[in-house]
């Protein structure tokens with residue numbers, strides 16, 4: 001391979017890297033445009049920067065890909081958007097204690113690296129998407145104190161039984177079914193408090 005070829009290959013590699021970094025910043029910026037932010041906690045989210053890694057409340061890995069969003073108790077209102085699923089290396093998505101409303105986008109099931117989904121104490125409504133059952137590495141899913149309804153998808157319960165999900169808190173929502181005192185799965189899940197209606201979802 002000649003020198004020119006190497007230069008061209010490097011250029012393409014760099015271009016791909018830049019494109020992927022920007023797509024993560026674009027997704028976060030798109031979300032920002034949908035949010036009310038009375039305390040201006042998202043002021044540093046400047047979409048003209050190279051990538052979102054210097055933004056407050058955002059953490060990247062060494063490849064400049066976002067792995068954390070920490071926006072607990074930040075006074076935010078507005079929806080979650082499907083484009084957040086473009087943050088393919090997301091591990092910790094912590095937006096508890098806000099006024100986040102609307103439904104949980106099914107696309108968030110694309111977060112293959114996710115460890116913790118902290119959505120508790122918001123105004124989220126509608127069902128838990130069955131696609132969240134694709135979150136094979138998730139260990140904590142705290143959905144308590146929202147307005148979620150329907151039944152808990154068997155796909156999500158299977159994460160407790162066969163996957164890595166250690167804590168699934170769905171208390172204080174509008175789920176159907178009897179309140180189940182104790183642990184319906186027999187595993188270390190102390191916080192499933194609704195009858196999941198296994199098999200009927």
Ligand SMILES: *[C@@H]1O[C@H](CO)[C@@H](O)[C@H](O)[C@H]1NC(C)=O
Pocket residue numbers: 144145169170171172190191
């Ligand atoms: C689960 O959520 C409920 C309601 O918000 C809360 O009272 C309880 O402490 C939570 N359980 C755990 C183990 O965090």
